[in-house]
Amino acid sequence: MSDKKPATVAVRAGICTDTQFNAVVPPIYLTSTYSFPQMGEVPQYDYSRSGNPTRNMLAEALSELEGGAGGIVTNCGTSAINLLVSALLGPDDLIVAPHDCYGGTYRLFDSRARKGDFNVTFVDQGDPEALSAALARNPKLVWVETPSNPLLRVIDVAALCEKVKKVGALVAVDNTFLSPILQQPIALGADFVVHSTTKYINGHSDVVGGVLIAKEAEQAEELAWWANCIGATGAAFDAYLTLRGLRTLAPRMKTHEENSARILAYLQTQPLVGQIYHPSLTEHPGHEIALKQQHGFGSMLSFELDGSEQQLAEFVKTLKFFSLAESLGGTESLIAHPASMTHRAMSDEAQAEAGIKPSLLRLSVGLEDPDDLIADLDQAFTKAAEVKG
Incomplete structure (x- = not known):
């Protein structure tokens, strides 16, 4: 080392x-x-x-x-x-x-x-x-x-x-x-x-x-x-x-994590948010392992939208500061629908076995001001809630 x-x-x-x-x-x-x-x-x-x-x-x-x-x-x-x-x-x-x-x-x-x-x-x-x-x-x-x-x-x-x-x-x-x-x-x-x-x-x-x-x-x-x-x-x-x-990896990772923590706390208050996947949560099965082997929890998080397919589509479409795209880890925030994007090469059966549901969304939290990101999520959830399932 x-x-x-x-x-x-x-x-x-x-x-x-x-x-x-x-x-x-x-x-x-x-x-x-x-x-x-x-x-x-x-x-x-x-x-x-x-x-x-x-x-x-x-x-x-x-x-x-x-x-x-x-x-x-x-x-x-x-x-x-x-x-x-x-x-x-x-x-x-x-x-x-x-x-x-x-x-x-x-x-x-x-x-x-x-x-x-x-x-x-x-x-x-x-x-x-x-x-x-x-x-x-x-x-x-x-x-x-x-x-x-x-x-x-x-x-x-x-x-x-x-x-x-x-x-x-x-x-x-x-x-x-x-x-x-x-x-x-x-x-x-x-x-x-x-x-x-x-x-x-x-x-x-x-x-x-x-x-x-x-x-x-x-x-x-x-x-x-x-x-x-x-x-x-x-x-x-x-x-x-x-x-x-x-050269900027360390300060970027710090800000990524800080922004992710803010968004994670916000998501836990939203009625349209089902299960959240992030190792910083104490109920996460890998929480204690992450504490032992990681120097931080990272800024990637996933959650299931507890609503209809139409509500999920409206939520994603309405977002302004989370671009619908594959990849992750850039300065900009991204949102992905794994079932139809990053993991579409897997069969429906393989996705189901892995636990990847059609309602799952993945966020790569970027370096924008977290207040702006949360406001964007908030207005998108509001619009999605207005959609009849």
């Missing part, structure tokens, strides 16, 4: 490293290729798919934040997941994945398993019996998503890793919802951490990217080889923008 605080790591990444002109902010290297000193002498960088100074700077910063030995910056979050399974798994290997994971992850694992690339079983990892039965099948990899998308379920990473290690499997954790500011899975026993850097790490909804971080240097080197081999690496300009976004 770094001897610096996370906020310092994020801000100082690459600062004052330019030795040519002493620029405080590091330059961006847009070149696709690099010259060789002479024939037979391979330089540190030869082609930007395999290595780029700007991209490597971002990878090093994120690896330090997560306490890893090395990281690979990819062209999107799904690409980071695909890189890991491509490098690790063969046709006879098994992944144990959560039944309520992000829809894109579910689609990737399910589709590749159907092709025979590997095997996958989706289980409720919060159910000790279901998890034990899955681990008895000797998996190669256990995929963890905590808090989960979109139901904010929390898994005890340390306890799970202890069980998984007994069967000789590896653990990968999707840490996108919290960022390394609020959770570091490697310190809890995980072997790999994945982020969609599109989300909080970049934080401005203008870059698509991902990162895969390994606990061990040997693993990181193998993953870097595979990333070059299959062309999964990210672009230099995207890495430059993400590095710029990273």
Whole structure:
């Protein structure tokens, strides 16, 4: 682990490293290729798919934040997941994945398993019996998503890793919802951490990217080889923008959380709001685990609208400061309907098993003034209440 605080790591990444002109902010290297000193002498960088100074700077910063030995910056979050399974798994290997994971992850694992690339079983990892039965099948990899998308379920990473290690499997954790500011899975026993850097790490909804971080240097080197081999690496300009976004990650996460807490308190007073999903609530099954392994509860929350389909549609349509869109973690507030948006790749049966109802809405709380956000929600609830179910 770094001897610096996370906020310092994020801000100082690459600062004052330019030795040519002493620029405080590091330059961006847009070149696709690099010259060789002479024939037979391979330089540190030869082609930007395999290595780029700007991209490597971002990878090093994120690896330090997560306490890893090395990281690979990819062209999107799904690409980071695909890189890991491509490098690790063969046709006879098994992944144990959560039944309520992000829809894109579910689609990737399910589709590749159907092709025979590997095997996958989706289980409720919060159910000790279901998890034990899955681990008895000797998996190669256990995929963890905590808090989960979109139901904010929390898994005890340390306890799970202890069980998984007994069967000789590896653990990968999707840490996108919290960022390394609020959770570091490697310190809890995980072997790999994945982020969609599109989300909080970049934080401005203008870059698509991902990162895969390994606990061990040997693993990181193998993953870097595979990333070059299959062309999964990210672009230099995207890495430059993400590095710029990273510098404000800590203060952004603080404000995101403060705004989310205000909205959570407001939602608890609304008659049209049914069940709320957020680990800060004491009645949340993962509340105590979150207190133990997280440095905050994050700003993602979901709730079920206790009304008709028409009322739900009116509520979403009337909002002014919550844009109806996929993704999350940007400065702007977003609202999503998981069943028809982020998780539409899952069958109705898989959604029902995961607990994703048609009435579920997911909020990514942004950095607007919380009074404005609450006023917007209030007028939308008022309009929805006027609709005849």
